[in-house]
Amino acid sequence: MSCAARLFNSKSDQSLYARITPSADQFATQQARWNDLADFLKSRLKDDAGYPMSTWLQGSYKFDTQIRPWKSGAKFDIDLGLYFEWAGDDDEGDYEPAGFKELVQNALLDYAEDAENDATGVEEPKERCCRISFRPDFHIDVPCYHLDRGADRRALATETRGWEASDPKAIYKWFKDLLPDQADRAQLRRLVCYFKMWAALKIKDAAARPSSIMLTVLVAQAFGDLDRSALADDDDLLEKTITVVADTLDGDGAVPNPADPAEDLNRLDADATSAFRARLREFIDTARRANAATSEESAAEIWTEAFEHFFPMPEDLAAESYEGGQASVGKGTALVAYAFDPQIYVRAESKDNASYVREGVNEIGVIVKNCSIHFELMNAAQLPAGASVRWTVRNRGHEAWSKNDIGHFAGAELTADEQSAYNGNHAMDVAVYQWGRIIGRRRVEITVRGGVMPPRHKPNKRIFRRR
Structure with missing residues (x-):
């Protein structure tokens, strides 16, 4: 039986979940900026390209699985999909895919020139999106799409690969419909955040790190397959979920997109996939030892091996919670007598x-x-x-x-x-x-x-x- 559940998620702003996700102030700052940017882009590009325009948030922000930057200087990530709308095939537009991306890039450059917008710069176009950064600590990726609204079909404009079949709305709908119970969905989102922070901390090379959507799908499918009747706490469920995810990748390493099985969400090469499997086995070992610990203090120290400084110690949370006027001590809060007393x-x-x-x-x-x-x-x-x-x-x-x-x-x-x-x-x-x-x-x-x-x-x- 685990003994560190309250350290994972509780009303305290020092729980692991609170420490790895954006604060209310950070969330509000991001929301105000992407709303303003979306309004600007829709108006500007409707004039530039002559098409009806729409936007749709996607990625971690949409899934509500956004994590805090894992180190000072890193940034929050937001994905704002931009849609050029016309009826018909992708190649019936007035521009090539790279041409649509160039329109977006130029609009972002003009937006960044306005000092009131708090933009710190626009990067060179990426293969599948353009990126603009903002003070104090986030950037917004802007992929652009062709949307045939009547056919409910989307295609992504890429820099060198032409139009690419891609429907972020479909995979979000799959994720949302996977669990009908709201409490289950909230717990799944927390588990996704734990996985994403662990991966960011333990896989330093971004190119060798699984994508956010790959981790989200792996965790969601594992969570949905688990018999959760005897599992309630995040720490117990995390251990079981890691095991299922690791077993899933023991085959060929493919992670089919549940909304489009022909697409493999695992874009890691063979060596990176193998290294990821090894890291997952280490993660399982840490989780098993932590959940087998006999005290909250010992469990917290072991979980620190996976989550480093983000994982709180019992001292970070109030030792007692008050329910109905009565003090109740959280499970596993007994003090530990250690063999060595550091001075x-x-x-x-x-x-x-x-x-x-x-x-x-x-x-x-x-x-x-x-x-x-x-x-x-x-x-x-x-x-x-x-x-x-x-x-x-x-x-x-x-x-x-x-x-x-x-x-x-x-x-x-x-x-x-x-x-x-x-x-x-x-x-x-x-x-x-x-x-x-x-x-x-x-x-x-x-x-x-x-x-x-x-x-x-x-x-x-x-x-x-x-x-």
């Missing part, structure tokens, strides 16, 4: 004022921004044979989250060095392993308040004058 020396020194120093053991007082922070395992000499150390930064607060800097893996040495960049109540977690088993852990809270420390100036030399 951490912490020293913070302002980069702007060398006289500003704060230090302590296992804790440190409130510090200002722009400090270098040194962490050191003081009792490293007492580590048993085969022991290893893992440091993980977990950032909290509006400043860090608005920058999509939720945290990061901070190393596996006996020391770690960080800096105070954001106001908020942050944490450095250290976990000690022996032969793959957790034998100790410690959290050091780091509270940052205020701006940087002003530099210290020597007092001006006084000049004494004779009367």
Whole structure:
């Protein structure tokens, strides 16, 4: 029986699901921008091309499976389909497919020139779409299509391959109709988000990473095939879903589009597909060990192997939830007595004022921004044979989250060095392993308040004058 369900999904804004999905503010910013861009493109291209125009959101935003950028500097992704409408065959249009894409590209360039639109640039056209980026942290891909509305048929304009049969609406309808129960659909969407974040973290090369739609279909089909009568929690279901997905790919690796079985959604080459299978087997092992853990703390540390700094620790969530006025402790919240008790020396020194120093053991007082922070395992000499150390930064607060800097893996040495960049109540977690088993852990809270420390100036030399 698993013991980390509340860490996956709960009312807390520190659950895994909350940490890997956009905040309400981020969602609202994206919504306002794509709405404005859609209105602009429909009006502009109706004039330029002379066709009725329409748009349709697609991809992760439409499926409600959008994940937060997995590292600082990465961007949210939105797909806005743009449709040139005429009755008849694709080649009866006034332009070649690349010509329609060029019209879209030029319109995006003009849109980006208006400073009020917060655009940061337009990339060179991609094979299947054009892309425009926006402040602070997202881009919008704009694929364009021919739509024969009477025949309800769509074709995608590509840069070099002509018209390509593609119907994003059909696969979305398949996904939506797969599960009639709204709660089941919500849980499926969460599982898709878990898979997508795991893949982003564990497969660094984007070219070797399965596409969002491939993962969505694999997870949805596995979820639909599972006997869920005895499975309720996300962590239990995730383990079973990973297993089914891995077994599915053990054949030829093909992932047929459920809305068009002739299309293979797996565009990875043979080597990348094989590597993906191996990663899935590692994911299964992590899930099984985590779900077999006897405490919430131990399970959380194991899940961190898959989700890194995005996975919360029990301290990140309230230990108790109140229902009907009564306190009820979540399952698996018992404290664990570990064999090794890490003792951490912490020293913070302002980069702007060398006289500003704060230090302590296992804790440190409130510090200002722009400090270098040194962490050191003081009792490293007492580590048993085969022991290893893992440091993980977990950032909290509006400043860090608005920058999509939720945290990061901070190393596996006996020391770690960080800096105070954001106001908020942050944490450095250290976990000690022996032969793959957790034998100790410690959290050091780091509270940052205020701006940087002003530099210290020597007092001006006084000049004494004779009367």
